[in-house]
Amino acid sequence: xxxxxxxxxxxxxxxxxxxxxxxxxxxxxxxxxxxxxxxxxxxxxxxxxxxxxxxxxxxxxxxxxxxxxxxxxxxxxxxxxxxxxxxxxxxxxxxxxxxxxxxxxxxxxxxxxxxxxxxxxxxxxxxxxxxxxxxxxxxxxxxxxxxxxxxxxxxxxxxxxxxxxxxxxxxxxxxxxxxxxxxxxxxxxxxxxxxxxxxxxxxxxxxxxxxxxxxxxxxxxxxxxxxxxxxxxxxxxxxxxxxxxxxxxxxxxxxxxxxxxxxxxxxxxxxxxxx
Amino acid sequence: xxxxxxxxxxxxxxxxxxxxxxxxxxxxxxxxxxxxxxxxxxxxxxxxxxxxxxxxxxxxxxxxxxxxxxxxxxxxxxxxxxxxxxxxxxxxxxxxxxxxxxxxxxxxxxxxxxxxxxxxxxxxxxxxxxxxxxxxxxxxxxxxxxxxxxxxxxxxxxxxxxxxxxxxxxxxxxxxxxxxxxxxxxxxxxxxxxxxxxxxxxxxxxxxxxxxxxxxxxxxxxxxxxxxxxxxxxxxxxxxxxxxxxxxxxxxxxxxxxxxxxxxxxxxxxxxxxxxxxxxxxxxxxxxxxxxxxxxxxxxxxxxxxxxxxxxxxxxxxxxxxxxxxxxxxxxxxxxxxxxxxxxxx
Numbered sequence: 001x002x003x004x005x006x007x008x009x010x011x012x013x014x015x016x017x018x019x020x021x022x023x024x025x026x027x028x029x030x031x032x033x034x035x036x037x038x039x040x041x042x043x044x045x046x047x048x049x050x051x052x053x054x055x056x057x058x059x060x061x062x063x064x065x066x067x068x069x070x071x072x073x074x075x076x077x078x079x080x081x082x083x084x085x086x087x088x089x090x091x092x093x094x095x096x097x098x099x100x101x102x103x104x105x106x107x108x109x110x111x112x113x114x115x116x117x118x119x120x121x122x123x124x125x126x127x128x129x130x131x132x133x134x135x136x137x138x139x140x141x142x143x144x145x146x147x148x149x150x151x152x153x154x155x156x157x158x159x160x161x162x163x164x165x166x167x168x169x170x171x172x173x174x175x176x177x178x179x180x181x182x183x184x185x186x187x188x189x190x191x192x193x194x195x196x197x198x199x200x201x202x203x204x205x206x207x208x209x210x211x212x213x214x215x216x217x218x219x220x221x222x223x224x225x226x227x228x229x230x231x232x233x234x235x236x237x238x239x240x241x242x243x244x245x246x247x248x249x250x251x252x253x254x255x256x257x258x259x260x261x262x263x264x265x266x267x268x269x270x271x272x273x274x275x
Numbered sequence: 276x277x278x279x280x281x282x283x284x285x286x287x288x289x290x291x292x293x294x295x296x297x298x299x300x301x302x303x304x305x306x307x308x309x310x311x312x313x314x315x316x317x318x319x320x321x322x323x324x325x326x327x328x329x330x331x332x333x334x335x336x337x338x339x340x341x342x343x344x345x346x347x348x349x350x351x352x353x354x355x356x357x358x359x360x361x362x363x364x365x366x367x368x369x370x371x372x373x374x375x376x377x378x379x380x381x382x383x384x385x386x387x388x389x390x391x392x393x394x395x396x397x398x399x400x401x402x403x404x405x406x407x408x409x410x411x412x413x414x415x416x417x418x419x420x421x422x423x424x425x426x427x428x429x430x431x432x433x434x435x436x437x438x439x440x441x442x443x444x445x446x447x448x449x450x451x452x453x454x455x456x457x458x459x460x461x462x463x464x465x466x467x468x469x470x471x472x473x474x475x476x477x478x479x480x481x482x483x484x485x486x487x488x489x490x491x492x493x494x495x496x497x498x499x500x501x502x503x504x505x506x507x508x509x510x511x512x513x514x515x516x517x518x519x520x521x522x523x524x525x526x527x528x529x530x531x532x533x534x535x536x537x538x539x540x541x542x543x544x545x546x547x548x549x550x551x552x553x554x555x556x557x558x559x560x561x562x563x564x565x566x567x568x569x570x571x572x573x574x575x576x577x578x579x580x581x582x583x584x585x586x587x588x589x590x591x592x593x594x595x596x597x598x599x600x601x602x603x604x605x606x607x608x609x610x611x612x613x614x615x616x617x618x619x620x621x
Contacts, residue, residue: 168359171326172417174346175353176373177424186372190363 031252037245049246054222055231062228063254065139066207069146070154073203074196077154084155085162099156102149107212114145115216137219142227145213150203157199161192194266201262208255276337276350276427276460277302278323283332285318292318293329294484300462302337305454307475308464311507315484316464320430323462324353337427352421352459356433358413360405366392366416367401373424391419394453411442415449422457431463435470443467447474468508472496480504502619505546512589513546515621524618527587528563533618547616549578552591554611556601562610570605579603581611589613 041049049055084096102110118125118135125135135141165188173183189196211229218225228251235244278300285293293315300306308316321327323334325346334342341349361369370391374384392398395415405413414434421429434450435443451474454461465471471478472492480488480495480503488500499505506513516526518541524531531545555562565581568588572578577598579591591611593603603609 166357166359168355168357169361171346172353172355172359172361172420173372175324175326175349175351176420177347177350177376178372179347179376182376187361191361193363 034245034249034252037242038249040242041246045242046246049243050250054226055228055247057223058226058228058231059250059254061139061142061225062208062251065143065146065227066204066210069143069150069207070200070204072143072147073150073154074200077151077199077203078158078192078196080151081155081158081162085159099152103152107149107210108216110148111145111213111216114141114148114213118144118217136217137221137225139225141217141219142214142225145217146207146210149210149213150207153202153206154196154199157195157202158192161195165191193269197262197266197269201259205255205259208251277335278428278460278462279333279335279338280319280323281333281335283319283322283334284330285315285322285327286330287318291484293322296332296484296486298479298486298489300460302460303458304477305451305461305475306463306477306479307471308462308479308481309468309471309508310466310481312466314481316481317432319481320432320462320464323428324351324430325349326353350424350426350428352424352426352429354414354417354421354429354431354434356436358405358417360413360417360420362405364404365401366397366403366405366408369405369416370419370423372420377424387423391423394422394456395419409442410438411446414438414446418450418453422459427460429459429461431461433464433466436466443470450474472508480507482507497615499546499617502544505617505619509548510590510592511546511548512552513544514587514589515542515544517542527583527585529583529613531613531616531618537618537620542621543618544621545616545618547589547613549590549592550576551613551615552581552589552611553614554579554581554591554593554601554603554609556603556607556609558610559612562612565609565611567603567605567607567609570603577603581609583611 038046080095080099084092084099115122115136117123118141120126120129120134120136122136128135133140135144169187169191170183173187178186209229211227211233214227215230218227218230220226220230228247232244232247232251235241235247278298280296280298283293283296284291296315296319308320310316318327322329325341325344329342332342333340336344336349336351361372364372367388370388371384374387379387388401389398392401395418397412397415397419400408400412405416408416418429418431418434431450435446438446447470450461450463463474472495475492478488478490478492478495479486482503488495488504490498490500495504495508499508505511514526516524518533518537518539519525520539522532522535524533524537524543524545526545533543537543553562554565563583565583567579568582569580570577571580573592575595576592577595579593580588581591582588589611593601
C-alpha cells in the first residue's frame with residue numbers, strides 16, 4: 001500500500017492513524033502484556049501449566065459446550081429471525097425486544113436464575129429429575145447457559161440480511177417450478193450463509209469467554225464441569241499470575257485460530273458478495 | 276402455448292389495479308403491454324404467471340383453466356426487471372436451476388445450459404457470479420434461466436427498464452432474434468413506447484387498470500383509439516376548439532374537415548403530430564402563413580415552434596436533411612399545413 005499517494009477523498013491518514021491507535025490501546029497492549037507476563041515462565045513450566053489434565057479437560061468442556069451452544073443458536077436463532085422478519089403477529093415487538101435481554105442482563109443474574117430453574121428442585125429441573133436427567137451442575141447446564149447468552153448474536157446478524165433479501169429471488173425460484181422446501185434450502189438459506197457464519201462465530205466467541213452465567217450452573221467440579229475461564233480465576237485467586245496468563249494465552253490462540261478459519265471459510269463462500 | 280384472460284380483476288387495498296380485463300394471445304406471438312407506471316400492466320403479467328392471485332376472473336393457458344394452478348406448475352418463464360438472479364450461484368447454476376428442479380440428468384443439464392449460454396452469447400462466462408456481470412449480461416442470464424425448462428410462455432416485466440439506452444437497444448434486437456428462433460409466446464411489459472413499437476407485433480395499451488387499445492404498432496401510432504393514447508404514444512400537438520358547422524372545425528387559420536357525426540358547437544380536441552405539419556418556404560395549396568419563432572435540434576429532425584397568428588402556435592418537425600436544404604431559420608416566414616390529425620370529443 002502506498003500511503004503517500006494522494007487520494008480524491010481526504011481523511012485516510014487521520015482515520016487509519018486513529019484506528020491503529022485505538023486498536024493498540026484497547027486490544028493489542030493488553031494482549032502484549034498477557035504475553036509478557038507469561039514469558040516469566042520457562043517452556044517446561046508453561047507446558048505444565050497449560051497442559052495439565054485438569055486444564056485440558058476444561059478446554060474440551062469450554063470449546064465443546066461453546067460449539068454446541070453456538071450450533072443450537074444458529075438453528076433456533078435463524079428460525080427466530082425468520083419469524084420476526086417474515087411474519088407480522090401481535091406482540092412481535094415484545095419478542096423482538098426480548099431477544100436483546102441476554103445482552104443487557106448482568107451475566108451473574110442470568111447464571112443464578114438459570115441455576116434456580118434447572119437445579120433438581122427448580123421449576124424445570126424438577127420435571128427432569130425423575131427421568132434421571134440432571135441439568136444444573138452438568139455440561140448440559142453449561143451449554144444451556146451459553147445458549148442463553150449467545151442467542152442475540154445469531155438473531156441480530158441474520159435479521160438485517162433476511163430483511164434485505166430480494167423477495168423476487170424466491171418468486172423466480174417458484175416460477176421455475178421449485179417447491180417451497182427447495183426454494184428455502186437452495187435459494188434462501190445459501191444466501192444467508194455468510195451472515196449465518198458470522199452469527200455463529202460471534203455466539204461461539206462470546207460463549208468461549210463467558211464466565212459469570214456459567215459458574216453458578218456448572219457446579220465447578222474439576223475434570224467434569226470446570227470451564228477454562230474459571231481455571232484462570234482460580235489461579236488468579238492463588239496469586240499464580242503467570243499460570244493464569246499462560247492458560248489465557250492458550251485460549252486466546254485457539255480462539256484466534258478458530259475465528260480466523262471461520263473468516264477464511266466465509267471469505268471463500270462469500271465470494272459472490274464482493275466485487 | 277396460447278394465453279387467454281377473461282374478466283380479470285385485482286384490487287389492492289381498495290385500489291383497482293386491474294379492472295375486468297379480457298385478452299387472447301395466439302401461440303407464438305410477441306406482444307407488448309404498454310402503459311404508464313401504475314396502470315396495472317405488471318399486476319396483469321404477474322397474475323398470468325401465478326405470482327399474484329386475481330380477485331375474480333379466469334386465466335387459460337393453452338385453453339386449459341389455470342387460474343388456480345400454482346406458479347410452479349404453470350410452466351411459465353418469468354423475467355424480472357431487477358433480474359432476481361440467485362446471487363450465490365454461478366451463471367451455470369442459475370440457468371440450470373429450473374432443470375435441477377425437474378431432476379434432469381447431469382448431461383441433459385450441461386447440454387441445455389451450454390446451448391442457452393451460446394444463445395445469450397455468454398459462453399465462457401458460466402463460472403462467473405451475477406455480481407461479476409454487467410447489467411445487460413445479467414438480464415440475458417435471467418432470460419436464459421427462464422427459457423431453460425422450455426416454458427410455453429415467456430413473460431418479461433420491464434426487462435430493460437434498469438439498463439442504459441445503448442444496452443436497451445442491443446437487447447431489443449436480441450429479444451427479437453430470440454423470438455424468431457424460439458417462437459415461444461412472449462408477453463413483455465414496458466413503459467417505453469419505442470421499445471413496444473419496435474419489438475412487438477401487437478401492442479396492448481393499459482391505463483388505469485384497463486386496456487385502452489389493442490392493435491399493431493402502426494394502428495396504435497396512426498389511429499389512436501382514445502385521448503390517452505393520442506397523448507401517450509409519440510409526440511403530439513393538441514388544440515381545443517369547437518365544431519364550426521357540420522363536417523368542419525376552424526382553429527386560427529386552419530380548417531379541419533371532420534366526421535359529420537360531431538354536432539355543430541360541440542367541444543372537440545384535435546391531435547396532430549409535429550411531423551405531420553408540412554412546412555415549406557413558398558406557398559403551396561391549403562397552406563397557411565406561419566413564422567418560425569424557435570428552432571430546436573433533435574438529432575434526426577429539427578423542431579420548430581411556429582407562430583400562426585392570433586396568439587396561436589404549434590410545433591412542427593422537419594427531417595434534418597430537408598430542414599438544412601431549405602435553410603429555415605428563426606423569424607423566417609414560412610407556410611404550413613397539417614396533413615394528418617385525430618379528433619376526439621371533449
